[in-house]
Amino acid sequence: MSVSQDSVVTLDDVTKTYQTGAVAVQALRGVSLDVRRGEYLAIMGPSGSGKSTLMNILGCLDVLTTGRYLINGHDVASLGENDLAEIRNKEIGFVFQQFNLLPALSAWRNVELPLFYGGVPAGERKERAIRALERVGLGPRIHHRPGELSGGQQQRVAVARALASEPAIILADEPTGNLDSASTEDVLSLFDELHRTGRTIVLITHEQEVADRAQRMVHVRDGHIIDPAEVAA
Ligand SMILES: Nc1ncnc2c1ncn2[C@@H]1O[C@H](COP(=O)(O)OP(=O)(O)O)[C@@H](O)[C@H]1O
Numbered sequence: 001m002s003v004s005q006d007s008v009v010t011l012d013d014v015t016k017t018y019q020t021g022a023v024a025v026q027a028l029r030g031v032s033l034d035v036r037r038g039e040y041l042a043i044m045g046p047s048g049s050g051k052s053t054l055m056n057i058l059g060c061l062d063v064l065t066t067g068r069y070l071i072n073g074h075d076v077a078s079l080g081e082n083d084l085a086e087i088r089n090k091e092i093g094f095v096f097q098q099f100n101l102l103p104a105l106s107a108w109r110n111v112e113l114p115l116f117y118g119g120v121p122a123g124e125r126k127e128r129a130i131r132a133l134e135r136v137g138l139g140p141r142i143h144h145r146p147g148e149l150s151g152g153q154q155q156r157v158a159v160a161r162a163l164a165s166e167p168a169i170i171l172a173d174e175p176t177g178n179l180d181s182a183s184t185e186d187v188l189s190l191f192d193e194l195h196r197t198g199r200t201i202v203l204i205t206h207e208q209e210v211a212d213r214a215q216r217m218v219h220v221r222d223g224h225i226i227d228p229a230e231v232a233a
């Protein structure tokens, strides 16, 4: 398989098997996927089809069973634990359904946390955290704690946190799954704008209206990427 210079991530025939006691679950059964720089891709599929497994592998949060995964041209299998931690921290911005914000910390403290783990000096951390929050329209809310913000605002804090490290790719797993329709629109317009300004986004969802906002869509069923013609079936 040839690897394009323009690819941020490339999966080549990736499988993932979870072994739980005597039971083996094949969550991914040979997935090949190329995400180009600046692309906004939606990965769709019903519950249990393997979307989160795929996201965890793309985010280097879990390892594949067989196949190959390249990120920015590096074969993930050849990277040691330190290099992987650095890629997770600097190259990948995560957005989760549950926001995963720390309730005791203000918005800007939440956003600066990954920068702290990334070794960015204190003054620069604060500056970058505030800039990221302004970017998502939360300049006036930097001192609010998550409990003092709406669901949509909390998810925007999570997006600011994902942006603060200037990652190569943003991975969002059902980012609107816990939001009402107004907050969903809020977060999706933010993704539209990030895409317009050159970000690479992979958004996982089981909702058609959410996936329709992306530039390209792939469908996952039973651990496979299926042909568009099979989707209606
Ligand atoms: N940590 C795990 N251990 C065992 N089985 C798992 C684990 N995570 C997911 N699975 C199984 O893998 C399959 C795909 O799950 P998942 O990737 O979470 O799907 P989705 O995100 O599309 O709902 C399911 O059958 C699920 O039960």
Ligand SMILES: [Mg+2]
Residues within 6 Å of the ligand: 051, 052, 053
């Ligand atoms: Mg999932």
